Amino acid sequence: MTVKEERDTYKVLDKGFVKLIDFIGGDLRAAQSARVSFGGESKGEDRDKKLLEYLLEHEHFTPFEHSVFQFHVKCPIFVARQWMRHRMASYNEISARYTEVKEEFYIPQKFRVQDAINKQGSVTSSRLDDGPLLKEYDESLKRSFETYKKLLKSGVAREMARMVLPVSQYTQYHWTINARSLLNFLKLRMDPHAQYEIREYANVISEIFREKMPWTWEAFNKIHVSR
Amino acid sequence: MTVKEERDTYKVLDKGFVKLIDFIGGDLRAAQSARVSFGGESKGEDRDKKLLEYLLEHEHFTPFEHSVFQFHVKCPIFVARQWMRHRMASYNEISARYTEVKEEFYIPQKFRVQDAINKQGSVTSSRLDDGPLLKEYDESLKRSFETYKKLLKSGVAREMARMVLPVSQYTQYHWTINARSLLNFLKLRMDPHAQYEIREYANVISEIFREKMPWTWEAFNKIHVSR
Amino acid sequence: MTVKEERDTYKVLDKGFVKLIDFIGGDLRAAQSARVSFGGESKGEDRDKKLLEYLLEHEHFTPFEHSVFQFHVKCPIFVARQWMRHRMASYNEISARYTEVKEEFYIPQKFRVQDAINKQGSVTSSRLDDGPLLKEYDESLKRSFETYKKLLKSGVAREMARMVLPVSQYTQYHWTINARSLLNFLKLRMDPHAQYEIREYANVISEIFREKMPWTWEAFNKIHVSR
Amino acid sequence: MTVKEERDTYKVLDKGFVKLIDFIGGDLRAAQSARVSFGGESKGEDRDKKLLEYLLEHEHFTPFEHSVFQFHVKCPIFVARQWMRHRMASYNEISARYTEVKEEFYIPQKFRVQDAINKQGSVTSSRLDDGPLLKEYDESLKRSFETYKKLLKSGVAREMARMVLPVSQYTQYHWTINARSLLNFLKLRMDPHAQYEIREYANVISEIFREKMPWTWEAFNKIHVSR
Numbered sequence: 001m002t003v004k005e006e007r008d009t010y011k012v013l014d015k016g017f018v019k020l021i022d023f024i025g026g027d028l029r030a031a032q033s034a035r036v037s038f039g040g041e042s043k044g045e046d047r048d049k050k051l052l053e054y055l056l057e058h059e060h061f062t063p064f065e066h067s068v069f070q071f072h073v074k075c076p077i078f079v080a081r082q083w084m085r086h087r088m089a090s091y092n093e094i095s096a097r098y099t100e101v102k103e104e105f106y107i108p109q110k111f112r113v114q115d116a117i118n119k120q121g122s123v124t125s126s127r128l129d130d131g132p133l134l135k136e137y138d139e140s141l142k143r144s145f146e147t148y149k150k151l152l153k154s155g156v157a158r159e160m161a162r163m164v165l166p167v168s169q170y171t172q173y174h175w176t177i178n179a180r181s182l183l184n185f186l187k188l189r190m191d192p193h194a195q196y197e198i199r200e201y202a203n204v205i206s207e208i209f210r211e212k213m214p215w216t217w218e219a220f221n222k223i224h225v226s227r
Numbered sequence: 228m229t230v231k232e233e234r235d236t237y238k239v240l241d242k243g244f245v246k247l248i249d250f251i252g253g254d255l256r257a258a259q260s261a262r263v264s265f266g267g268e269s270k271g272e273d274r275d276k277k278l279l280e281y282l283l284e285h286e287h288f289t290p291f292e293h294s295v296f297q298f299h300v301k302c303p304i305f306v307a308r309q310w311m312r313h314r315m316a317s318y319n320e321i322s323a324r325y326t327e328v329k330e331e332f333y334i335p336q337k338f339r340v341q342d343a344i345n346k347q348g349s350v351t352s353s354r355l356d357d358g359p360l361l362k363e364y365d366e367s368l369k370r371s372f373e374t375y376k377k378l379l380k381s382g383v384a385r386e387m388a389r390m391v392l393p394v395s396q397y398t399q400y401h402w403t404i405n406a407r408s409l410l411n412f413l414k415l416r417m418d419p420h421a422q423y424e425i426r427e428y429a430n431v432i433s434e435i436f437r438e439k440m441p442w443t444w445e446a447f448n449k450i451h452v453s454r
Numbered sequence: 455m456t457v458k459e460e461r462d463t464y465k466v467l468d469k470g471f472v473k474l475i476d477f478i479g480g481d482l483r484a485a486q487s488a489r490v491s492f493g494g495e496s497k498g499e500d501r502d503k504k505l506l507e508y509l510l511e512h513e514h515f516t517p518f519e520h521s522v523f524q525f526h527v528k529c530p531i532f533v534a535r536q537w538m539r540h541r542m543a544s545y546n547e548i549s550a551r552y553t554e555v556k557e558e559f560y561i562p563q564k565f566r567v568q569d570a571i572n573k574q575g576s577v578t579s580s581r582l583d584d585g586p587l588l589k590e591y592d593e594s595l596k597r598s599f600e601t602y603k604k605l606l607k608s609g610v611a612r613e614m615a616r617m618v619l620p621v622s623q624y625t626q627y628h629w630t631i632n633a634r635s636l637l638n639f640l641k642l643r644m645d646p647h648a649q650y651e652i653r654e655y656a657n658v659i660s661e662i663f664r665e666k667m668p669w670t671w672e673a674f675n676k677i678h679v680s681r
Numbered sequence: 682m683t684v685k686e687e688r689d690t691y692k693v694l695d696k697g698f699v700k701l702i703d704f705i706g707g708d709l710r711a712a713q714s715a716r717v718s719f720g721g722e723s724k725g726e727d728r729d730k731k732l733l734e735y736l737l738e739h740e741h742f743t744p745f746e747h748s749v750f751q752f753h754v755k756c757p758i759f760v761a762r763q764w765m766r767h768r769m770a771s772y773n774e775i776s777a778r779y780t781e782v783k784e785e786f787y788i789p790q791k792f793r794v795q796d797a798i799n800k801q802g803s804v805t806s807s808r809l810d811d812g813p814l815l816k817e818y819d820e821s822l823k824r825s826f827e828t829y830k831k832l833l834k835s836g837v838a839r840e841m842a843r844m845v846l847p848v849s850q851y852t853q854y855h856w857t858i859n860a861r862s863l864l865n866f867l868k869l870r871m872d873p874h875a876q877y878e879i880r881e882y883a884n885v886i887s888e889i890f891r892e893k894m895p896w897t898w899e900a901f902n903k904i905h906v907s908r
Contacts, residue, residue, distance in 0.1 A: 157349030
């Protein structure tokens with residue numbers, strides 16, 4: 001891994017990462033594409049910033065489609081399952097039909113209890129005795145993986161052996177998404193209703209977004225905080 | 228379950244199903260939508276059939292977008308993962324964050340071995356001693372589910388406890404897709420390169436397609452066999 | 455045209471119309487699809503209405519994708535151009551390459567002046583002397599159409615002769631769109647910033663939406679008025 | 682205009698152009714994204730070329746979605762209308778509501794006659810007396826533009842005055858599209874059934890495609906010629 005690559009790779013959870021592979025466009029590209037509509041020229045930074053705010057405020061989202069992010073993502077399957085519901089994006093994922101899967105599972109630092117208010121969510125609690133629970137969890141994953149290896153060794157095809165593997169298993173994919181669709185992803189997946197694990201990814205991606213399109217990010221946050 | 232519902236529900240694999248909830252359009256609708264282009268009237272069944280063939284042959288697919296199928300699907304998670312890569316469709320899936328999951332896993336009748344030619348695929352073989360392998364497989368799933376229940380009982384949130392569950396677990400969803408996108412799904416998922424388990428679903432869905440749009444189905448097959 | 459068809463056909467502008475061809479789904483379908491997620495049953499009308507409101511409020515839009523509207527639309531080309539920017543929908547339009555176009559142009563009842571505040575918009579005004587302006591406008595369209603006919607008569611291909619025809623010319627298409635995407639269309643095209651002519655179509659379509667999905671429409675309006 | 686920009690701008694028809702604004706990805710990116718699936722490394726140029734061929738041959742199109750082209754396009758409205766039916770792409774177009782339109786119309790070098798075989802198409806012919814026809818055509822456009830100016834001068838809003846303008850008028854837009862969707866565009870719009878005018882644009886874009894993704898382009902052509 002080169003220095004450049006290291007700088008763009010963000011660690012997430014215990015074994016995952018998000019890495020920006022490539023990027024096209026930016027704040028000025030969005031402003032330019034918007035200005036195609038009225039055939040005008042840029043009138044400086046301040047006006048461009050105001051323009052981006054106006055666009056987001058009035059839900060004129062198309063100018064943001066001309067900026068595109070490409071990521072390499074490594075995350076647990078249950079996170080990938082939530083992620084891939086975002087259809088305005090491109091995915092190429094590692095296939096457990098082609099390759100033997102490594103023993104890489106998500107091990108949380110501690111468990112959370114069911115949230116009494118938000119029925120789909122969870123909250124941290126001192127009520128849980130994490131030691132024995134994590135041991136139980138860990139052993140279950142280990143036994144699943146042992147069965148996987150045994151089935152493979154007996155000649156069972158990879159696409160069938162993997163059926164015993166849990167959704168905490170890590171997977172990887174290339175992900176290409178435009179800024180408009182990514183803002184939607186971030187809004188939904190940084191939301192407190194989203195599961196903690198995918199929120200961790202969304203938070204990291206929002207950092208990358210902010211770095212690449214700072215004016216858009218600022219405008220987006222201003223609008224969503226004010227609502 | 229009413230008689231009507233039973234008739235439209237097709238069992239797939241050991242515990243899965245595909246059920247047609249609703250349908251709009253049909254062969255004539257496709258022909259009508261195509262004829263909007265040249266402002267003409269239907270000139271009888273034979274001409275309509277020829278028109279549908281012409282459209283598919285020349286990749287004029289838009290007239291088929293006005294026919295829409297709605298299904299209720301129950302399938303293992305690893306099948307759903309392949310399925311949901313089809314983005315030109317709508318999905319609403321049961322959430323293991325909201326509800327406690329039942330002990331329902333896919334148990335194959337026999338295992339297949341790795342295909343020597345098609346590196347991602349598998350083939351049946353008398354080489355495997357299925358008895359002990361299926362026992363091993365079954366026990367692994369049972370142990371995973373026990374851990375799931377223990378974690379829940381200890382107060383761990385559903386969205387975390389489910390992380391031990393294997394991808395052979397059954398899930399359910401509503402699926403809405405237009406005929407154009409469905410033909411693409413069927414072409415890719417009935418292909419011999421597709422995994423046997425999803426092919427079983429695709430085969431059943433092709434029956435439903437043929438029943439609802441027989442001319443389109445016939446034309447589609449004629450073109451793909453001739454290639 | 456049958457009575458049934460007449461009832462579903464709404465006249466718009468001077469020569470246009472919107473006609474509902476078919477519909478699938480509805481308020482209950484949206485509620486059912488949402489409830490797939492938490493595996494629950496309907497608990498009556500009041501709870502279903504609240505559920506729909508909750509979904510729209512929290513931007514859980516996918517349950518509305520399972521309801522689909524099909525329309526036959528006749529509108530001027532400049533309206534169709536704004537309309538077809540909505541990409542999450544299916545279109546089959548009459549082709550001026552296949553068929554000779556009829557002399558059907560949009561003639562406004564009166565002209566509007568440039569809006570001093572909203573730079574893209576227009577406002578009614580008593581300042582304009584509509585009589586001579588409409589005559590001028592009408593004659594221009596007539597001359598364009600004469601040239602079209604002359605070119606055709608001289609043997610020029612339809613696809614070239616039509617290049618003289620103005621964007622006020624009426625066109626027709628089949629349009630299929632799900633309720634989620636249609637709500638987005640209505641929000642943008644009923645907005646005071648939208649051009650009057652497309653707003654007339656959006657208003658009529660909103661009537662049809664309200665008739666087919668009254669609870670969703672009520673919830674949608676409640677949220678957008680409150681913002 | 683800088684030298685770099687000039688090099689990337691291709692003139693099309695009498696007043697139009699296609700200009701590549703930006704590009705991300707390429708042949709190697711497509712190969713890399715495909716190889717994510719089987720977790721492998723590149724084994725040299727020959728193998729990568731074969732991989733790209735295999736992908737296109739078997740309709741595994743997703744790896745090509747990670748390469749994205751951005752263009753600035755200037756073309757007549759009737760061409761833009763065909764173009765924008767491609768929905769898997771992003772558009773920002775100049776608005777005749779915001780800005781006054783210039784007198785820029787497409788003037789063909791000669792007219793074509795209706796094709797006797799291909800009912801939607803046209804063919805060149807010595808039968809037509811182009812001189813008087815082009816004069817007639819040109820005068821019709823001039824008169825339309827005069828009316829446009831008169832209406833504007835009388836205070837009619839831009840969005841209404843433009844209703845007299847013909848579909849031969851030039852428009853402009855930013856267009857962002859991934860390589861998968863662009864290949865589909867090129868297949869349909871370079872086809873002999875497509876109108877000559879949009880084919881001229883498609884031909885130029887295919888040059889740009891070939892320059893940026895030469896292996897993909899070669900593989901694509903090999904497959905389509907062999908069919």
